[in-house]
Every structure is written in C-alpha cells, then in structure tokens.
Amino acid sequence: MIDFRYHLVSLISVFLALAVGVVLGAGPLQNSLGTALNDQVTSLRADRNDLQTRLEQTEAAVNDRDAYITAAAESLLPGALKDQRVAVAVLPDAESGDIDAVVTEIETAGATVTGRVNLTSAWAETSRESFRSTYSGQFTPYLDTAATDGNGILGQGLAVALTTEGDSATALMELLTASETPLVTVDAQPSGTATMIVVVGPRTVATAGGSEPTAAATPEQDLTAWTSALTGLASAATTVVVGSADAQADVVAALRTAEAPVTTVDSVGQATAAVSAPLALAATASGTLGNYGFDAGADAVMPPVSH
Structure with a gap:
C-alpha cells in the first residue's frame, strides 16, 4: 500500500524537476535555444525566398517559351x-x-x-x-x-x-x-x-x-x-x-x-x-x-x- 511518505517524495521530485527546468531555461540553455530557433527561422526564410525566386524564373521561362511557340506558329501554320x-x-x-x-x-x-x-x-x-x-x-x-x-x-x-x-x-x-x-x-x-x-x-x-x-x-x-x-x-x-x-x-x-x-x-x-x-x-x-x-x-x- 502506498503511504503518505511516498506521495510526499513524489511531490518533492516534481517540484525539484520544475525548479531545475526554470533555472536552466533562464540561464545556461536560454541563449543556445534562442540561437538555434533564430538559425532555423533564418534558414527557412532563405529557403522560401529561394523557392520564390525559382518559381518566378520558371514562370518567366514558360511565358517566354509560349511566346516563342506562338510566334513560330505564324510561320509554321499558314496553309497547313x-x-x-x-x-x-x-x-x-x-x-x-x-x-x-x-x-x-x-x-x-x-x-x-x-x-x-x-x-x-x-x-x-x-x-x-x-x-x-x-x-x-x-x-x-x-x-x-x-x-x-x-x-x-x-x-x-x-x-x-x-x-x-x-x-x-x-x-x-x-x-x-x-x-x-x-x-x-x-x-x-x-x-x-x-x-x-x-x-x-x-x-x-x-x-x-x-x-x-x-x-x-x-x-x-x-x-x-x-x-x-x-x-x-x-x-x-x-x-x-x-x-x-x-x-x-x-x-x-x-x-x-x-x-x-x-x-x-x-x-x-x-x-x-x-x-x-x-x-x-x-x-x-x-x-x-x-x-x-x-x-x-x-x-x-x-x-x-x-x-
């Protein structure tokens, strides 16, 4: 049977874990976590910009291709x-x-x-x-x-x-x-x-x-x-x-x-x-x-x- 001392030890362990987490989060780990998150955001932003640039280049290439094909058709099609x-x-x-x-x-x-x-x-x-x-x-x-x-x-x-x-x-x-x-x-x-x-x-x-x-x-x-x-x-x-x-x-x-x-x-x-x-x-x-x-x-x- 679980007695009162067991419950007391469990509660003390929980509060100690919370305290350690607060101390680490506010101290040694704060800068490393923040830096890691900032690095990830910067990387994602760069990837997004790169994809946007490539999309715009692809759209421009497709438009140029279609313009070329349409112009070529004026020579290829008449009389066909x-x-x-x-x-x-x-x-x-x-x-x-x-x-x-x-x-x-x-x-x-x-x-x-x-x-x-x-x-x-x-x-x-x-x-x-x-x-x-x-x-x-x-x-x-x-x-x-x-x-x-x-x-x-x-x-x-x-x-x-x-x-x-x-x-x-x-x-x-x-x-x-x-x-x-x-x-x-x-x-x-x-x-x-x-x-x-x-x-x-x-x-x-x-x-x-x-x-x-x-x-x-x-x-x-x-x-x-x-x-x-x-x-x-x-x-x-x-x-x-x-x-x-x-x-x-x-x-x-x-x-x-x-x-x-x-x-x-x-x-x-x-x-x-x-x-x-x-x-x-x-x-x-x-x-x-x-x-x-x-x-x-x-x-x-x-x-x-x-x-």
Missing part, C-alpha cells in the same frame, strides 16, 4: 489546313480558353471552323451503358459500316452527322440531340459539312493533398466508353483528340494505353497543344496517325510539318 473545314467537338469540363486557343490556331492554319458541339456525360455514364447499346441500333441504318460496339457506333454517327450532308446526316444529328439528356448539345450551329474534326478535352485536375492527379470528369464514368466512342469517331472522319495525359483517368492517356487508332495531342491549355492541333490534323489527313506532346505514350513532341 488550306481549304479544310473543321468541326469542334468539346468533351465535358473542357475550358473555354483552351477551346478558343485551339480554334485560333486552326484558323491560322487556313481552315474554316464549321461549328461547335458539346459531348455530354451521357456518352460515358456507367448507368446508361445499356441505353447506349440499345440506342445505337437506331444509328446503324444510316451508317455504311457499323462498329462492333454501341459506343463506337455512336461515335461513328457523330462523325457522319458532322462531315456529310443529306437525310442520313440530319437523322443522325436528331438522334444525337434528342431527349432531355442528349448525347450532344449544339454550341455553334454547323454552317455546313466538315472535312475533319478536332476534339478538345479537359485539363487534369490535381487532387487535394498532393496525391496523383485525376482528370476532371462526371462521377461514375466509364473511361472505356469514351475510348470506344472516340475510336468510332476517328474511324469515320479525320480526327484529332486534344487533352491531357498526366493521369490514367485522362481521355488522351486512355486512348494511348488502349493503343487506339486515334491521333492525340496532350498538354491541353499550353501553347504547344494549340499549335500542334492543326499540324496533327494535317498529318492525320495525309494518313499519318500519331501521339504528340510531352506525356507518357507520346511518339514525338510535335507533328511533322509537311507544307
């Missing part, structure tokens, strides 16, 4: 798409500024943009897979040769609707835009048939906490559905997909992983992607498929310049 007519198809969550940048360079290359359509999330929602498979049966009568899967057939239908004229094209566009949850909404009504199609996708969005980035996308999306649909689109018309390939959830990354016969350009949002888009369209039209940019799966930084 002479007499071509390009339809723009926009994937969900693509940024308007990125779309405008691609359109600007396509027009610099000499092409006419016929119109702009938006592809809704209904193309890839897992809950609508059965619907797409069944609905694609209404597309096949208007296609010369139909793909083997429903998503691919829908992609072919979009290509025919944008690049041909007549009753079949009209019927296909009506099917694509029908219902309260359509596959396609029309942003800028096509002014006529296109000879080629550029698809613009979203940038990659970094997740909180610095984990691997993921592509901006509607929840419960089947990435293979996008892959099949865009492969079907490219099988029926000259097509280039511009997007991101930083993460596995990016559409461009998925196309490359699947080794789909679709020309891709990564790094959407950068000047390089906008300038490469018309060059990639020209190369694809001449029979050369490729993957261009800086990310995994790229065959070359930029498409060939043949004009």
Whole structure:
C-alpha cells in the first residue's frame, strides 16, 4: 500500500524537476535555444525566398517559351489546313480558353471552323451503358459500316452527322440531340459539312493533398466508353483528340494505353497543344496517325510539318 511518505517524495521530485527546468531555461540553455530557433527561422526564410525566386524564373521561362511557340506558329501554320473545314467537338469540363486557343490556331492554319458541339456525360455514364447499346441500333441504318460496339457506333454517327450532308446526316444529328439528356448539345450551329474534326478535352485536375492527379470528369464514368466512342469517331472522319495525359483517368492517356487508332495531342491549355492541333490534323489527313506532346505514350513532341 502506498503511504503518505511516498506521495510526499513524489511531490518533492516534481517540484525539484520544475525548479531545475526554470533555472536552466533562464540561464545556461536560454541563449543556445534562442540561437538555434533564430538559425532555423533564418534558414527557412532563405529557403522560401529561394523557392520564390525559382518559381518566378520558371514562370518567366514558360511565358517566354509560349511566346516563342506562338510566334513560330505564324510561320509554321499558314496553309497547313488550306481549304479544310473543321468541326469542334468539346468533351465535358473542357475550358473555354483552351477551346478558343485551339480554334485560333486552326484558323491560322487556313481552315474554316464549321461549328461547335458539346459531348455530354451521357456518352460515358456507367448507368446508361445499356441505353447506349440499345440506342445505337437506331444509328446503324444510316451508317455504311457499323462498329462492333454501341459506343463506337455512336461515335461513328457523330462523325457522319458532322462531315456529310443529306437525310442520313440530319437523322443522325436528331438522334444525337434528342431527349432531355442528349448525347450532344449544339454550341455553334454547323454552317455546313466538315472535312475533319478536332476534339478538345479537359485539363487534369490535381487532387487535394498532393496525391496523383485525376482528370476532371462526371462521377461514375466509364473511361472505356469514351475510348470506344472516340475510336468510332476517328474511324469515320479525320480526327484529332486534344487533352491531357498526366493521369490514367485522362481521355488522351486512355486512348494511348488502349493503343487506339486515334491521333492525340496532350498538354491541353499550353501553347504547344494549340499549335500542334492543326499540324496533327494535317498529318492525320495525309494518313499519318500519331501521339504528340510531352506525356507518357507520346511518339514525338510535335507533328511533322509537311507544307
């Protein structure tokens, strides 16, 4: 049994320890602790300033690079798409500024943009897979040769609707835009048939906490559905997909992983992607498929310049 003397000795020990701590803190250790803390603060401040300087230098270098690329495009692009007519198809969550940048360079290359359509999330929602498979049966009568899967057939239908004229094209566009949850909404009504199609996708969005980035996308999306649909689109018309390939959830990354016969350009949002888009369209039209940019799966930084 613990007696009173034990409690007394314990209390005396505690007070002695506190007293020793106070004496040391106010005396011998005071200067060394203060000096150490000041040294750490000074070091951290220097590291912060160094990082800030390097960040500013990097931003300046990126701006200079983009300015150079944009200036070089004025020599590389004119005539690359002479007499071509390009339809723009926009994937969900693509940024308007990125779309405008691609359109600007396509027009610099000499092409006419016929119109702009938006592809809704209904193309890839897992809950609508059965619907797409069944609905694609209404597309096949208007296609010369139909793909083997429903998503691919829908992609072919979009290509025919944008690049041909007549009753079949009209019927296909009506099917694509029908219902309260359509596959396609029309942003800028096509002014006529296109000879080629550029698809613009979203940038990659970094997740909180610095984990691997993921592509901006509607929840419960089947990435293979996008892959099949865009492969079907490219099988029926000259097509280039511009997007991101930083993460596995990016559409461009998925196309490359699947080794789909679709020309891709990564790094959407950068000047390089906008300038490469018309060059990639020209190369694809001449029979050369490729993957261009800086990310995994790229065959070359930029498409060939043949004009």
